[in-house]
Amino acid sequence: NAGVTQTPKFQVLKTGQSMTLQCAQDMNHNSMYWYRQDPGMGLRLIYYSASEGTTDKGEVPNGYNVSRLNKREFSLRLESAAPSQTSVYFCASSRDRGNNEQFFGPGTRLTVL
Amino acid sequence: KQEVTQIPAALSVPEGENLVLNCSFTDSAIYNLQWFRQDPGKGLTSLLLIQSSQREQTSGRLNASLDKSSGRSTLYIAASQPGDSATYLCAVDQTGANNLFFGTGTRLTVIP
Numbered sequence: 001n002a003g004v005t006q007t008p009k010f011q012v013l014k015t016g017q018s019m020t021l022q023c024a025q026d027m028n029h030n031s032m033y034w035y036r037q038d039p040g041m042g043l044r045l046i047y048y049s050a051s052e053g054t055t056d057k058g059e060v061p062n063g064y065n066v067s068r069l070n071k072r073e074f075s076l077r078l079e080s081a082a083p084s085q086t087s088v089y090f091c092a093s094s095r096d097r098g099n100n101e102q103f104f105g106p107g108t109r110l111t112v113l
Numbered sequence: 114k115q116e117v118t119q120i121p122a123a124l125s126v127p128e129g130e131n132l133v134l135n136c137s138f139t140d141s142a143i144y145n146l147q148w149f150r151q152d153p154g155k156g157l158t159s160l161l162l163i164q165s166s167q168r169e170q171t172s173g174r175l176n177a178s179l180d181k182s183s184g185r186s187t188l189y190i191a192a193s194q195p196g197d198s199a200t201y202l203c204a205v206d207q208t209g210a211n212n213l214f215f216g217t218g219t220r221l222t223v224i225p
Contacts, residue, residue, distance in 0.1 A: 004156070031211060042117070042202070042215040043157075050210065058212060090156055097211045099145050099164050104156035 002026055004105035006091050012111045013081045021076040021108050023091030031094045032074035033102065034058075034066060036087040043090065049074055050097055081112045115140045117205055119216035126193055127224050134188040134219045136203035141181045144209040148177050148188050149202045151218070157202065161188070193223045 007022045025032065034046040045058030049068040063085060065077045074093075078085060089108045094100040116139040126132050136146070145164050149157040161170045161177040163186070169178040176189040186203055200220045204213035 033211075040217060042217040043204075043213070044215070045212050048210075048212060059214075092157075094211055098209050099162060100211065101147065101159040101162050102157075102211065102213070103159070104149075106156045107154075 004091055004093055004103050006089075006105040006108050008108060009106070010109050012113065013078075014113050015082060017081050018077070018079050019081065019110075020078075021089055021091075021110075022073070023075065023105060024073045025091075025093040025103070026072065027093060027095075027103065028071070029093040029103075030071070030096050031100075032068065033092040033094075034064075034074070034076045035090045035092065036060065036085075037090060037107075038087050046076065046089075081110075083112045086110060086112045115143075115205055115207055115214040117203060117214050117216040119201075119203060119219050121219060122217065123220040123222070125222040125224060128193060128195060130193050130223075131189070131191050132193055132221070134190070134201050134221070136186040136188070136216055138184045138186075138205050138214075140207065141184050142207065143181060144206045146177075146179055146186050147204045147206070147213065148175075148186075149204065151200045151202060153199075160201075190221075193221075195223050195225050197221060198223050 033048045035043040047066040052071045091105040092102040148160045163179040174191040200218040202218045204215045
């Protein structure tokens with residue numbers, strides 16, 4: 001039981017390049033989330049998926065797109081990376097919305113030059 | 114917009130001491146409040162979740178309290194150990210959608 005896995009662990013991009021961050025969970029959870037963590041700002045929600053087939057914007061969605069590929073997988077895409085997107089990205093999942101704890105992946109450290 | 118604040122940003126205590134971490138939030142209309150632990154370079158681990166109707170939750174040496182009216186929560190750690198050294202984050206869910214607003218955390222160091 002791996003929990004929440006993320007790939008890659010590290011990535012360096014040049015401005016304007018695109019990439020997709022992958023996330024998968026093996027806990028049969030309905031809800032999945034993408035956060036970014038920046039020094040001094042705490043974690044901020046980018047997008048979430050309450051259930052398979054649905055996605056919604058969080059607090060900071062600009063510059064990102066997401067795909068809930070199936071119940072297990074939720075990917076985050078940067079179409080044209082900018083230095084302001086340098087951050088650590090975390091994927092999380094929970095059984096459902098409501099009073100359910102979130103389980104986090106180990107994170108992807110992204111640098112955009 | 115909900116603002117979540119954690120003070121102090123860093124705290125050092127000797128091993129064995131009891132300690133309290135603080136979390137405050139600006140909008141008292143919350144669905145739940147959650148405490149997490151983050152070790153350096155790692156993801157977050159959920160510690161406690163307090164529903165809006167509850168006043169406290171306990172797990173082992175950890176006790177979290179919630180006072181919605183004053184917009185405050187505390188995390189009490191009893192008999193601290195070096196293994197408790199980590200950053201502790203609180204987060205608020207306002208609507209039940211599990212969309213969390215996080216504080217910036219308190220970095221705890223327990224000195225052997």
